[in-house]
Amino acid sequence: DIVLTQSPGTLSLSPGERATLSCRASQSVSRSYLAWYQQKPGQAPRLLIYGASSRATGIPDRFSGSGSGTDFTLTISRLEPEDFAVYYCHHYGSSSAMHTFGQGTKLEIK
Amino acid sequence: ELLLVESGGGLVQPGGSLRLSCVASGFPFNSYTMNWVRQAPGKGLEWLSYITSSSSTLYYADSVKGRFTISRDNAKNSLYLQMYSLRVEDTAVYYCARDRTRHFDLWGQGTLVTVSS
Numbered sequence: 001d002i003v004l005t006q007s008p009g010t011l012s013l014s015p016g017e018r019a020t021l022s023c024r025a026s027q028s029v030s031r032s033y034l035a036w037y038q039q040k041p042g043q044a045p046r047l048l049i050y051g052a053s054s055r056a057t058g059i060p061d062r063f064s065g066s067g068s069g070t071d072f073t074l075t076i077s078r079l080e081p082e083d084f085a086v087y088y089c090h091h092y093g094s095s096s097a098m099h100t101f102g103q104g105t106k107l108e109i110k
Numbered sequence: 111e112l113l114l115v116e117s118g119g120g121l122v123q124p125g126g127s128l129r130l131s132c133v134a135s136g137f138p139f140n141s142y143t144m145n146w147v148r149q150a151p152g153k154g155l156e157w158l159s160y161i162t163s164s165s166s167t168l169y170y171a172d173s174v175k176g177r178f179t180i181s182r183d184n185a186k187n188s189l190y191l192q193m194y195s196l197r198v199e200d201t202a203v204y205y206c207a208r209d210r211t212r213h214f215d216l217w218g219q220g221t222l223v224t225v226s227s
Contacts, residue, residue, distance in 0.1 A: 044220055098157070099212075101154055
């Protein structure tokens with residue numbers, strides 16, 4: 001089974017700074033099935049990025065995704081106060097027909 | 111407005127059963143694969159199960175296989191999760207989520223299931 005490992009566990013930054021979040025897969029995965037979500041306390045997750053680099057509807061262009069193979073990155077170019085949340089990467093394995101989430105990265109205000 | 115609304119959560123004793131429901135509105139429910147995802151208190155997201163639009167294909171995570179059953183009623187725009195033999199570790203918020211080419215683009219607000227004696 002594919003394991004997604006996110007780093008760092010917690011990232012402390014200030015508004016206006018750039019955030020770089022990492023998601024590493026235990027084996028090479030299809031970028032077509034790699035997604036990122038944002039979750040704020042008490043809320044459901046919200047889709048940010050799908051297909052590794054495509055922004056979901058209504059997502060600001062300060063959010064971008066990149067990567068391939070085993071290494072994927074979510075970048076927030078200039079942090080806004082509303083961006084402080086937990087971020088999850090997600091993969092669907094077409095051979096196993098199973099979905100996997102990373103353990104999450106908490107982005108907190110410094 | 112696109113909406114998923116879960117219900118059916120509550121307090122249940124270990125070994126008990128519960129049936130969760132998710133009602134969809136604002137989109138053609140019968141065209142989409144649907145999923146259940148849960149989140150234990152203070153923990154991350156765990157995918158549980160999916161069902162294709164016609165119910166022809168079902169998949170389960172190993173953690174719930176044999177104990178949980180996913181189903182849907184397209185005439186009622188509804189998704190279900192029947193949970194049996196519940197354990198303390200099944201305590202979580204349970205979300206239904208719409209599947210859009212294997213990513214989840216629409217989520218419900220969640221329903222809390224607490225398994226405790």
